[in-house]
Amino acid sequence: MTLHGANFSAADRIDTSVAHPARRYNYLLGGKDNFAADRESGDALAAAMPTIRLSAVENRMFLQRAVRFLAQHGVRQFLDIGTGIPTADNTHEVAQAIDPSARVVYVDNDPIVLAHARALLSSTPQGRTAYLDADLREPEKILAHPDLRTTLDLTQPVALMLVAILHFIRDDEDPRGILDRLIAALPSGSYVVASHVTWEYLPPAVTAQLEANNRDGRFQARSTEQFAALLDGLELVEPGIVSVARWHADDAPQPRPSVQDVSFNAAVARVR
Structure with missing residues (x-):
């Protein structure tokens, strides 16, 4: 795995007094790589x-089902933005279990x-993984990064993974513009995998x-x-926009949770 261009004094940027989405998510998943502020935020x-x-x-x-679905349908390249702290069955592990030559940029x-x-994101010998220290709000920086260019072939289909990250991009930060710039760099036959929190099923209180x-x-x-508007112009894979708990979940443990309990929408869409 490569981390070229990353700032290895980046630990200086860690503010343990402020919750961070990746660390809070780690806490909610039962992980240990978080601080008191993350746990306090998660508990609230x-x-x-x-x-x-x-x-x-x-x-x-x-995320795991979507990666497996796309890998089974021939996608061999993944750009996973908003990776989060590594846990079991990361994107490259799921994809490379189907084709060891799969390539992933986190x-x-x-x-x-x-x-x-x-420490943890190691590739198969046949494939490759890279990690970019970058922010979704800077799509040009991501697309121009040398490690992305040496890991992924942007003339071939890529799955753009935007799982549980778009809800951290406010409307005034132009989420649709960010998406448009990233999608414009991908060839026809690529895919966007996205999930997004919704509160539309929850009681007002x-x-x-x-x-x-x-x-x-x-x-x-x-x-x-609003989520559909962000994906407008893409070809939704069946069953379209549904709860994360319902997307191609026939083999998942039954019964499936309610949309109210999960309150997370998901979609996989093809770039025309």
Whole structure:
């Protein structure tokens, strides 16, 4: 695995007094790579929405099913933005279990993710993985990075993974513009894999509590209609936009959780 261009003094950027989405997600998944601020934030969300840990687990399972689905349909390249702290069955592990030659570029902006990527994200000999220390809000920086260019062939289909990250891009940060720039760099036959928190199924009292925990305004839940607008122009793979718990989940443990308990939409869409 390569981490060319990453700043290995990046640990200086870690502010343990402020919750970070990657570390909070790690906590909600039952991981240990988090700080008190992350746990406090996660507990506050769980107090408002007791099923939030189930939601995190179901979102992770969606990612794995989507990667497996695309790898089984011939996709061999993955650009995973908002990687999060590595856990079991990461994107490259799922893809390379189907084809060891699969190539994956991970992107995240948390220095702790960088440290774990160095230690844990190792590729098969036939394939390749790389890690970029970058932010989704800087698509040009991601696309121009030399490690992306040496790892992925942008003349061949790529799966752009945007799992549980778009809700951290506010409307004033132009999420559709960011998506358009990334998608424009991909050839026809590529795919976008995305999941997004929605509060449309939750009672108003629960939504109010969740909003109260969003003190910095960084988080923006979106309705199914708003999520669909971000993917407009792409060809949705059946069954379209559904709960992460329902996307190609026939082989998942039954019964499936309700859309209210998960409150996460998901879609896989093809680039025409």
